[in-house]
Amino acid sequence: MDSDSDSDGSHISATPPRDPFPPPRRPPPPPPKPPTSSYKSKIKPSSHSETISKLKKPSPKHTKPEPPPKSIPQTEPPPLPSPIGTLPFQIRRPPNQPHPVSTVRSLETLPAGFFSTHRASFSKIQKPSLSFEPEITPQKTTERKISISDFSDSSKTSNKKLPNLIRADAPLPPVNLQKRSVEGNFVKLNINGYKRKFTTKGKKTNSYSSKSKYFKRSKRRVKSEVNTESICDEEGLVAEIKQQPKSEKNIKFESIKAAISAVRKEASDENLVRLLKAMYGYDSFRDGQVEAIKMVLAGKSTILVLPTGAGKSLCYQIPAVVLPGITLVVSPLVALMIDQLKQLPPVIRGGLLSSSQGPEEAAETQRLIQEGSIKVLFVSPERFLNADFLSIFSATTFVSLVVVDEAHCVSEWSHNFRPSYMRLRASLLRAELNVECILAMTATATTTTLHSVMSALEIPSTNLIQKAQLRDNLRLSVSLSGNRMKDMLKLMKSSPFSEAQSIIVYCKFQSETDLISRHLCDNNISAKSYHSGMMARDRSRIQELFCANKIRVVVATVAFGMGLDKRDVGAVIHYSLPESLEEYVQEIGRGGRDGRLSYCHLFLDDVTYYKLRSLMHSDGVDEYAVNKFLCQVFADDTNSHGKVCSLIKESASRKFDMKEEVMLTLLTHLELGETQYLHLLPQLNVTCTLNFHKTSPTLLADKDTAVAAILKKSEIKQGQYALDIPTVANSIGVAPSDLLNHLQNLKVKGEITYELKDPAYCYKIVEVPSDFCSLSALLTRWLLDIENCKVWKLDTVYSAVVFAVDACEKAHGCNVSQQTSCLQQRVLDYFKGDNNPDVLDKMTHNSPFLRADIKVFLQSNSHIKFTPRAVARIMHGIGSPAYPSSTWSKSHFWGRYTQIDFKAVMNAAKAELMSFVGKDAPLFA
Numbered sequence: 001m002d003s004d005s006d007s008d009g010s011h012i013s014a015t016p017p018r019d020p021f022p023p024p025r026r027p028p029p030p031p032p033k034p035p036t037s038s039y040k041s042k043i044k045p046s047s048h049s050e051t052i053s054k055l056k057k058p059s060p061k062h063t064k065p066e067p068p069p070k071s072i073p074q075t076e077p078p079p080l081p082s083p084i085g086t087l088p089f090q091i092r093r094p095p096n097q098p099h100p101v102s103t104v105r106s107l108e109t110l111p112a113g114f115f116s117t118h119r120a121s122f123s124k125i126q127k128p129s130l131s132f133e134p135e136i137t138p139q140k141t142t143e144r145k146i147s148i149s150d151f152s153d154s155s156k157t158s159n160k161k162l163p164n165l166i167r168a169d170a171p172l173p174p175v176n177l178q179k180r181s182v183e184g185n186f187v188k189l190n191i192n193g194y195k196r197k198f199t200t201k202g203k204k205t206n207s208y209s210s211k212s213k214y215f216k217r218s219k220r221r222v223k224s225e226v227n228t229e230s231i232c233d234e235e236g237l238v239a240e241i242k243q244q245p246k247s248e249k250n251i252k253f254e255s256i257k258a259a260i261s262a263v264r265k266e267a268s269d270e271n272l273v274r275l276l277k278a279m280y281g282y283d284s285f286r287d288g289q290v291e292a293i294k295m296v297l298a299g300k301s302t303i304l305v306l307p308t309g310a311g312k313s314l315c316y317q318i319p320a321v322v323l324p325g326i327t328l329v330v331s332p333l334v335a336l337m338i339d340q341l342k343q344l345p346p347v348i349r350g351g352l353l354s355s356s357q358g359p360e361e362a363a364e365t366q367r368l369i370q371e372g373s374i375k376v377l378f379v380s381p382e383r384f385l386n387a388d389f390l391s392i393f394s395a396t397t398f399v400s401l402v403v404v405d406e407a408h409c410v411s412e413w414s415h416n417f418r419p420s421y422m423r424l425r426a427s428l429l430r431a432e433l434n435v436e437c438i439l440a441m442t443a444t445a446t447t448t449t450l451h452s453v454m455s456a457l458e459i460p461s462t463n464l465i466q467k468a469q470l471r472d473n474l475r476l477s478v479s480l481s482g483n484r485m486k487d488m489l490k491l492m493k494s495s496p497f498s499e500a501q502s503i504i505v506y507c508k509f510q511s512e513t514d515l516i517s518r519h520l521c522d523n524n525i526s527a528k529s530y531h532s533g534m535m536a537r538d539r540s541r542i543q544e545l546f547c548a549n550k551i552r553v554v555v556a557t558v559a560f561g562m563g564l565d566k567r568d569v570g571a572v573i574h575y576s577l578p579e580s581l582e583e584y585v586q587e588i589g590r591g592g593r594d595g596r597l598s599y600c601h602l603f604l605d606d607v608t609y610y611k612l613r614s615l616m617h618s619d620g621v622d623e624y625a626v627n628k629f630l631c632q633v634f635a636d637d638t639n640s641h642g643k644v645c646s647l648i649k650e651s652a653s654r655k656f657d658m659k660e661e662v663m664l665t666l667l668t669h670l671e672l673g674e675t676q677y678l679h680l681l682p683q684l685n686v687t688c689t690l691n692f693h694k695t696s697p698t699l700l701a702d703k704d705t706a707v708a709a710i711l712k713k714s715e716i717k718q719g720q721y722a723l724d725i726p727t728v729a730n731s732i733g734v735a736p737s738d739l740l741n742h743l744q745n746l747k748v749k750g751e752i753t754y755e756l757k758d759p760a761y762c763y764k765i766v767e768v769p770s771d772f773c774s775l776s777a778l779l780t781r782w783l784l785d786i787e788n789c790k791v792w793k794l795d796t797v798y799s800a801v802v803f804a805v806d807a808c809e810k811a812h813g814c815n816v817s818q819q820t821s822c823l824q825q826r827v828l829d830y831f832k833g834d835n836n837p838d839v840l841d842k843m844t845h846n847s848p849f850l851r852a853d854i855k856v857f858l859q860s861n862s863h864i865k866f867t868p869r870a871v872a873r874i875m876h877g878i879g880s881p882a883y884p885s886s887t888w889s890k891s892h893f894w895g896r897y898t899q900i901d902f903k904a905v906m907n908a909a910k911a912e913l914m915s916f917v918g919k920d921a922p923l924f925a
């Protein structure tokens, strides 16, 4: 999985919201409720030997479908989160470092609303528009000159070399040891050398010779990296200490080994500090680290909640060298895995397996695992679908520890839920890997999220190690802005931002990143954009240039930064409002990782809030659609147990008007919920077009069962055989992946050529639901809870920011540079789950024009069928698979009602559709 979760702004309407009425109060937070699902035992796909024999014995099956009844959706808010106590995270001010004081010099002037002491009310910035035409012109705002001297003094201190503020009693380690070798461990060569390394087919690659080849290459590339040698031991540890005499290297390796055996004998504080010093050169542990390491070494599953940059990685790296087996680290993004692999200390050999690798790369890594050369293995959660992967582990190649990095992704109540993370259940990990100890790590989890992660991973509440989720060296500030581009330029040209060595600017939409970076370049600030729409190669190039201080500013979407450990990021600017406080904390957490002050400024504007508010509804589904989806998943068939089926992503997504990610969420729930209805298989391209070359098809079919089945089950289109892989696989009782392997063999023999298309979710049916209606009601309610939770998270971050620009000044007399403590308190309260203040609801719930506009819209599109949700999405300017923005953004009504609550628009649309088509007529396609 190489997915990034930034969104492309192209589908968002430029139409400004209209008709903002004074914001009413909203009922307390939503309500996220912990999931009730539990993981059930799995069916393992057939082994390879079984497959070979099955390919010779066809056993076709055919059954008829039966459509289930339909029902009406119901909604109910999830319950409130319950609090868990947290320990404060101490960041000490170094001696001689002055407190930031408010006035030293006045440098720049800024427009009104920017650090203003007379802040305009939010709604005043946005003029209500009653026009039916989209307004694309930028909003106007009055400019007022004000001083931003508040920041200037502290900036002076920020450029000085300071001790590590994360823990003042832990001084910065010696530079040569602390600076991680980018090319440091063996597996790095897998990343950089994959292509060349695996071209020699069939030749068994020796890890050490590969390594020397790699170093030859890297020597050419990086001149400074000379004299690189390595020492390896029988346990898979490797010492590569660059630019040091051999004797020193031996001494270091020996001292690490001695420290490891001391910890194995007794995991005392003293022995652990000795190992820390030997491996990393650090003198002491930071808050929370030693507790976590001790818990893991004692075999206790643990959840570790430390702020960004607090040093969570070390908490699995040290156990990894002490424990006998492999440490498996599950990460949500390939880019993150690569970064983490690069950051492993030279003594640890790492490896990586992800769905974005080719089969040869994966096979080579698997071989290295089996020969015991890999100590820490990074995997994507999708790996757990792969029977080949699970079969690597045995009595000799065993897993000692599973680390779930970014563990909040396990919970649907987090800001970054990944359906594939649902697979990470303690019961599954135990069943498949025979592993007892799990370490879950996150920097951004609310109490509700923590509860659901702990329940999925079966971590007792006594094993929670939690420190406050914000570092004190981040200076937080926010301002309203009517012209963010102009205000940001002014900000960057004034102290302390003008002095920051490296800056990250976060935007919401890909299109914005290019626009802003160009604007900065035009103004002599070296900047590059970064988003998930770019080629992976370009992205890593930009990250490298940024880390090497060759680019000063990276203008990025959320895709940049997770795991980024550049120590001297002096400022993080939010050009757009983040979607949640978790996202905000994660992004500002890229700043000040060297412990120095880092300045984090957020620009608040109306338009972004409304766009994001609309986007929060882009994953929503209706019960009737879920019902239709279930009918297709179970092939309308009551007698299909054991049948392998597929769902072509693109066509199904359009048919049910559901995003692919939402379909995967539903399928995963059907596998891991209270009843196991299906077993997910790896995703495949399922439509195959095939040509025979050497032997005639009928002659080949006499010898080959698979070919016989292909002839039976395929259609001939333009001289080619067109077939559905799962259909043919079912007819001969093999797994689709085994049939594909067989086709590949025939291709190698020159018998056939074929092409595959249509990426699909594949699954084996375990049990057909007896009551489709109640199951679709349950699933819809669950998805609706998730949708509500997202809306609540956005409203919460919005409320916190509005509080900082407005209320905190009035209540506490804060000026801009003093916003830090107020904002920090809001964030900490949010994570702790207590004192959550009322969340502002800025949305309007009605408009005198809404029904009339919907009526005109329906009349002018009377040839097309709509659902209330589809109409509401168009009125909110959100594209969906069945109503894409490429078509619908041309509509006069696209994004006209972003200020009216989505549900209110849906209700109005429902009422209009009822009167438009008549009560008895069907509303939906």
Ligand SMILES: Nc1ncnc2c1ncn2[C@@H]1O[C@H](COP(=O)(O)OP(=O)(O)OP(=O)(O)O)[C@@H](O)[C@H]1O
Residues within 6 Å of the ligand: 164, 170, 173, 282, 283, 284, 285, 286, 289, 306, 307, 308, 309, 310, 311, 312, 313, 314, 443, 562, 563, 564, 565, 589, 593
């Ligand atoms: N005890 C320590 N003393 C000094 N530096 C440390 C210590 N532990 C970790 N570090 C350093 O802190 C930096 C951040 O560590 P790491 O990347 O593990 O943070 P993290 O908690 O995983 O952050 P994020 O959640 O943002 O990825 C690294 O450069 C690491 O070497």
